[in-house]
Structure formats: structure tokens, C-alpha cells
Amino acid sequence: MRATILCIKWGTAFDASEVNLLYRACRDNVPGELRFVCLTDNRDGLLDGIEAREIPDIGLAPAAWKLPGVWRKLSLFSDEISDLGRVLFIDLDMMIVGDLQPFFDQVEGSRFLNVGKSWYPGKEGLEKEVGTGVYSYDIGENAHVLTAFVQDMEGHMQNWQNEQDFVGAHADAPSYWPEGLVLSFKRHLCHRYGKGLFVAPSAPPASARIIAFHGNPRPVDTVKQTIWGPAPHWHAGTPNWIIEYRQRYGGDA
Known part of the structure; x- marks a missing residue:
């Protein structure tokens, strides 16, 4: 089907x-x-x-x-x-x-x-x-x-x-x-209150099938912005797994 x-x-x-x-x-x-x-x-x-x-x-x-x-x-x-x-x-x-x-x-x-x-x-x-x-x-x-x-x-x-x-x-x-099938990037994988400036977001577990970037940030923001995310939950840099994903499927990382 x-x-x-x-x-x-x-x-x-x-x-x-x-x-x-x-x-x-x-x-x-x-x-x-x-x-x-x-x-x-x-x-x-x-x-x-x-x-x-x-x-x-x-x-x-x-x-x-x-x-x-x-x-x-x-x-x-x-x-x-x-x-x-x-x-x-x-x-x-x-x-x-x-x-x-x-x-x-x-x-x-x-x-x-x-x-x-x-x-x-x-x-x-x-x-x-x-x-x-x-x-x-x-x-x-x-x-x-x-x-x-x-x-x-x-x-x-x-x-x-x-x-x-x-x-x-x-x-x-x-x-x-x-x-667990769909996870929120900012809720389930990111960090709060500035910790993300020093610690990268977690990689998704094997059980997840889709990661949702609802609102701020969008996936491209993590690539094009040095500091991203809503205040005061800022993050710095692009997680390696996002870079690999966008390279694999034709993004701009």
C-alpha cells in the first residue's frame, strides 16, 4: 500500500x-x-x-x-x-x-x-x-x-x-x-536557563522517529545562528547530529 x-x-x-x-x-x-x-x-x-x-x-x-x-x-x-x-x-x-x-x-x-x-x-x-x-x-x-x-x-x-x-x-x-515517537526539540532535548551555552542538546534516542522544532528555534536557526533559542534558554553552536542530518539529506550545514 x-x-x-x-x-x-x-x-x-x-x-x-x-x-x-x-x-x-x-x-x-x-x-x-x-x-x-x-x-x-x-x-x-x-x-x-x-x-x-x-x-x-x-x-x-x-x-x-x-x-x-x-x-x-x-x-x-x-x-x-x-x-x-x-x-x-x-x-x-x-x-x-x-x-x-x-x-x-x-x-x-x-x-x-x-x-x-x-x-x-x-x-x-x-x-x-x-x-x-x-x-x-x-x-x-x-x-x-x-x-x-x-x-x-x-x-x-x-x-x-x-x-x-x-x-x-x-x-x-x-x-x-x-x-516518545515524536519528541519536542526544545522541551525534551534542549537545556534550560543558559546551560545550553555550555552543553549541547541531547541526541534523540533510538525510539524517537520525529523531532519537532515548533516555534523558536527552527532547525535552520541552529545552523545559521551562533546563539539561538528563546531567552533565557539560549544555546550555542550546532549539534553534530543536526549537521550530519542536514548534510545527509541535502541541507545547508
């Missing part, structure tokens, strides 16, 4: 090299046939193995594309791409570090990251919360998420912090990936 991986890119936050990097890493870690689809407003520079498609128009004004909340990402629920069927969506700020087969063993329903208390210290009382950095779903069976949004886009953008929270509230009975 062919695996389908989906990503999305618009604007200038990520360029084609980051899509190509993710594609090569996925190709190396998906057993069997892979269909890799990128929804984008600029397909220049994408590798031939990447299927580039237009981002569905969900009625958002261009001014809203840059608003906090990543609302344009809800185009992933458009029936214009429902022919893709079941997909594994992966954000571009992810590193693929192991066999992705466990993400394709889910063949029905929707499965998301759990970004509750294990990911964010400020959410210690929250056991589970939907994260949309890596999720598996059938596009056609989840069109109701986008339908609910377009009924009152301005109101929803005011009432919800981001598309992730909106999806979590409207997805049918979401389930979650087993703990």
Missing part, C-alpha cells in the same frame, strides 16, 4: 530546500512506495519526486495569511484535495530520525500529537491537547472541520488562539501518537 505524506509551504518562512530536505528524509525512512505532496504557492526549486499542488482557496484574505495562528493551514481539510485520501501530514520544521512505519499503521480515525503537559511546562494540569505538527487523517472524512471554520472565519480567528486549537475542538474523537 502506497504511503502518502503531505506538507504545506507558503510565503518566505521556508524555502524549497526545506521541502526537499523533508522529502529526502521521508523517502529514506518510509518502507515501500511513497507519494509526497506539497501544497504551495511557489513550486520553484522542488525536486522532481515531489508532487506540487496549489493551496486550496478557503476564502481567507491574503492579509490573514500572515496572522498569528497559521489559519491558512486549515486548507488541509479542503475537499479540493480529498482525492489524496488518507495522508500523514508533517510540518516543515520537523526532522525525520527513524522508521515512519508506525505512523502508517493508523488506518482509520484521526491521530495527532499530544502537546499537553509533557510538551509545555505551563500546561502541567492538561493531560492531552491536540497538536497538528504531525497527524494522520482522511481528508474527505474531515471536511466538517473546514466547513465549521468558513461559517464564521473572523469570529473563529478572534476566539481561538490558532488553527491547532480549532482543529482539536472540531475533530471527531481524536487519538494521539504513543509517547
